[in-house]
Amino acid sequence: MDVLIVGAGPTGLTLGIDLARRGVDALVVEAGEKLFPGSRGKGIQPRTQEVFDDLGVRDALRAAGGPYPPQLFWKNGERLETQPIFDEVTADEGAPYTDPLMVAQWRTQEVLYARLLELGGRVGFGQALTGLEQDAEGVTARFADGRTARARYVVAADGGRSAVRRAVGVAMTGESVDPNPFLVADLRVRGLDRDHWHVFVGADGNGVALCPLAGTDDFQLGAKLPEGTAADLSLAGVRRLVSAYSHLDAADVTELRWASDFRPRAALADRFRVGRVFLAGDAAHVHSPAGGQGLNTSVQDAYNLGWKLGAVLAGDAPDALLDTYEEERRANAAAMLNLSTGVHRGEVRRGEATVQLGIGYRESSLTEETRTDPGPVRAGDRAPDGRNADGVRMFDAFRGPHWTLLAPDPVHTVPESVRRLRAPESYGSGVFLVRPDGYVAWAGDTARGLAEYAGRTGPGARGKR
Structure with a gap:
């Protein structure tokens, strides 16, 4: 094989x-x-x-x-406040998906x-x-x-x-990230709504959180345990943990479906x-x-x-x-x-930093930016979504295992297997060769140099099987 x-x-x-x-x-x-x-x-x-x-x-x-619910913080059986899990990231034509999916x-x-x-x-x-x-x-x-x-x-x-x-x-x-042991489990719970991620923090700074798992009848339990303690992964142990930190009774945990412990590293x-x-x-x-x-x-x-x-x-x-x-x-x-x-450690907020839309490969040896004055999309960047003047959506054009060439005029120096179309105006001016994984591999003011790149590292290269 x-x-x-x-x-x-x-x-x-x-x-x-x-x-x-x-x-x-x-x-x-x-x-x-x-x-x-x-x-x-x-x-x-x-x-x-x-x-x-x-x-x-x-x-x-x-x-x-489904979507993530907001966190609801509890103390002594009373609701305190709700907070969103993520800072809002605004969707636009180039990034149509900005909300994490659970x-x-x-x-x-x-x-x-x-x-x-x-x-x-x-x-x-x-x-x-x-x-x-x-x-x-x-x-x-x-x-x-x-x-x-x-x-x-x-x-x-x-x-x-x-x-x-x-x-x-x-x-x-x-290195170790946290000296405290943690426990994660899937379980069934009664007495909590499924519209919130319920958080219970104890006086010692440890506690449990119960998140309704979208698309299921389960909750995910996440627990931070006191330093030096061992996690009990049995139903009885999980029941004791939930009842110790929340207003729920042990019997409110009706079923344990899976459990594991870990130390963040x-x-x-x-x-x-x-x-x-x-x-x-x-x-x-x-x-x-x-x-x-x-x-x-x-x-x-x-x-x-x-x-x-x-x-x-x-x-x-x-x-x-x-x-x-x-x-x-x-x-x-x-x-x-x-x-x-x-x-x-609470030093970075969930949102713009965690949605991973900014990941790119500008420093990669596979990346070549040859324009003297690059526009908003550079070689090494994730190729954004959008529609060109012909009404073609970029993510539809990229879908599949092929390379894609975005150029204002016909280019005849790349293999026929490369899909060719015009770029949206939002890309700025130039010619863009998009890798099969949706990143811009090469960009130029014109197609000059594209054939050499494609023959060396891109879709025009030939190797030994």
């Missing part, structure tokens, strides 16, 4: 979808016997909604979830899994990786049941305790590529869940890597293109770790 993806979480499923629509022979393997059952990551940021629009799942996810992680995975199967992708459950060996032609993976698999490339999407990362000997460098893998093995998602970066960055950054890792693997495997680009995955995504992950730590 071409690609073995280890881990069937949001990262692995997203990558599987992107490769399947490119005709790449890929297999997703998962150590568990089924998809992850909890709602650890529930926020889908606007930039990730754009990614999911391209992958054909945004409508299904909107149907499966979808329980298990629901997100169900939607992604269904899309992967629809595209002919495969997932093998009950396959725990125990080791791997690389050679010049590919990677051999070994599993706990004695089976082996051979692939040209392997992608670690198997979480913070990644077996793949350990197998290739990559360390993670980081920010850590970054020292490398994202080791030969034919790539690290993505939590296998490459772990952090506080504050700010809803984790699942989103992980999905965008997969989105960045998918088109590059597809191009190299098809012989349309040299292997060196794959080095830009680490170059682009490791720097992005490092910035995300700082951001999520800032949100956790």
Whole structure:
């Protein structure tokens, strides 16, 4: 096979979808016997909604979830005040999605899994990786049941305790974000409305928050525990925790569906590529869940890597293109770790900083800005939505695994596989070559130099399969 993806979480499923629509022979393997059952990551940021629009799942996810409710703070059984979770970000033609969407992680995975199967992708459950060996032609993976698999490339999407990362000997460098232990759980609760995210803070500064999970009958419990205590993940333990910090009785917690504990830590893998093995998602970066960055950054890792693997495997680009995955995504992950730590510590507000619409690759070696006086959209920027003079919507034009050329006049120096149309006026003047992942790769006053760029790193490059 071409690609073995280890881990069937949001990262692995997203990558599987992107490769399947490119005709790449890929297999997703998962150590568990089924998809992850909890709602650890529930926020889908606007930039990730754009990614999911391209992958054909945004409508299904909107149907499966809903908006975030405001926080309602309680004290001694009395309502105190409500506050929005996020500062408002104004939508415009270039950024039509600005509100985070709440979808329980298990629901997100169900939607992604269904899309992967629809595209002919495969997932093998009950396959725990125990080791791997690389050679010049590919990677051999070994599993706990004695089976082996051979692939040209392997992608670690198997979480913070990644077996793949350990197998290739990559360390993670980081620090503790908070000395207190935390608990997260999905449960059923009576006695609370579903119009608010209910917050109960104790005199010791610790407490619990109960958020109604959109599209389900569950609440997500998030609890900060006193330093030095151990989390009790049993139903009885969760009941004691809720009754200790809120006005609810223990019996008001009627069912515990899933629970986990963690200690917030920010850590970054020292490398994202080791030969034919790539690290993505939590296998490459772990952090506080504050700010809803984790699942989103992980999905965008997969989105960045998918088109590059597809191009190299098809012989349309040299292997060196794959080095830009680490170059682009490791720097992005490092910035995300700082951001999520800032949100956790109350130093950064949720809103403009956390919607991820400003993420770009201006410093990437793949990016070339040749104009002397760039306009509002520069090479390396996310390519905004909008309509051109012909009435074509940009996100509709970008949807799919192709490159897109935006030029005022016909250009004949790029491959026929590149979609061509005029840019909206909001882009400013110039010629723009947009990557398959929706970022401007090259920009110029005219098309001069475009053919050379495309032949070296873009859609006109030819590599060795």
